[in-house]
Amino acid sequence: MVVAVVAFVSCRRSTPSAGQDNAIQIPNEQFVAYMKHYLDDGYRVRMVPKGNSMLPTLKNGEEVVTLEHTAHVKPRDIVLALTDNGHYVIHRVMMVRGNTVMLKGDHNTTTEKARLEDVLARMVGAEPIPKAPKIRRKADATVRYMANPAFRIDAVDSLAWMVDTLNRQVDMHKAIVFNETALFLWKKVGRQPFSLNDMKDTLVGAYEVDDSLALGDCRKLLEEWMECELVVPVKQPGR
Numbered sequence: 001m002v003v004a005v006v007a008f009v010s011c012r013r014s015t016p017s018a019g020q021d022n023a024i025q026i027p028n029e030q031f032v033a034y035m036k037h038y039l040d041d042g043y044r045v046r047m048v049p050k051g052n053s054m055l056p057t058l059k060n061g062e063e064v065v066t067l068e069h070t071a072h073v074k075p076r077d078i079v080l081a082l083t084d085n086g087h088y089v090i091h092r093v094m095m096v097r098g099n100t101v102m103l104k105g106d107h108n109t110t111t112e113k114a115r116l117e118d119v120l121a122r123m124v125g126a127e128p129i130p131k132a133p134k135i136r137r138k139a140d141a142t143v144r145y146m147a148n149p150a151f152r153i154d155a156v157d158s159l160a161w162m163v164d165t166l167n168r169q170v171d172m173h174k175a176i177v178f179n180e181t182a183l184f185l186w187k188k189v190g191r192q193p194f195s196l197n198d199m200k201d202t203l204v205g206a207y208e209v210d211d212s213l214a215l216g217d218c219r220k221l222l223e224e225w226m227e228c229e230l231v232v233p234v235k236q237p238g239r
Contacts, residue, residue: 044068045169046067054091064129073116077092077123079120080122081118137223146192146234147231148162150164155183158179160175162176174228185203188202197215199222
């Protein structure tokens with residue numbers, strides 16, 4: 001089972017039927033580098049592996065697995081490792097001998113080798129991908145919003161990960177996609193309570209764009225931010 005991708009546009013939750021349409025393809029080496037940063041810092045990482053080599057334990061693109069950094073591995077552990085042939089896999093440990101780890105996918109007939117230092121993480125859990133909510137929340141022009149205090153936002157290039165600092169966990173199968181305009185708006189309004197009209201006024205003040213068009217674009221963006229829980233409504237006194 002290779003460590004193939006996935007982040008979904010605006011944090012939309014992945015589903016087997018919609019995954020390919022909304023997926024952002026990230027090269028394995030780059031994706032693993034992102035993961036390793038968090039694993040080495042003591043965070044658990046959740047991601048969606050692809051491939052059939054771990055059937056029936058893991059099904060292709062249908063489960064979210066949770067990984068954590070480990071300094072020790074033993075037979076029967078399922079680990080993320082870089083094999084001697086240069087592939088990142090999530091396979092089961094068959095044997096540990098000195099600095100060599102023998103791995104095998106549950107559905108495979110052959111084994112592969114990895115150095116002990118190239119075992120990056122151990123799988124500690126797996127669950128079906130959560131279903132996307134059927135009802136999308138609507139942006140309300142009378143409500144003020146703020147960045148979700150439960151998360152830290154880590155931007156990397158045009159992507160950002162939501163880091164759960166309380167539980168020390170990162171869902172890397174979801175990513176927020178920031179194009180130039182979205183990133184501009186987030187930097188301007190996202191650090192303090194803001195309204196839909198604040199977003200619109202900021203956009204109109206920086207770009208030559210019609211008010212109604214700007215409002216529509218900002219409404220769509222705000223609803224995407226709400227959908228992935230990047231922002232939450234500010235609690236009003238008495239409500």
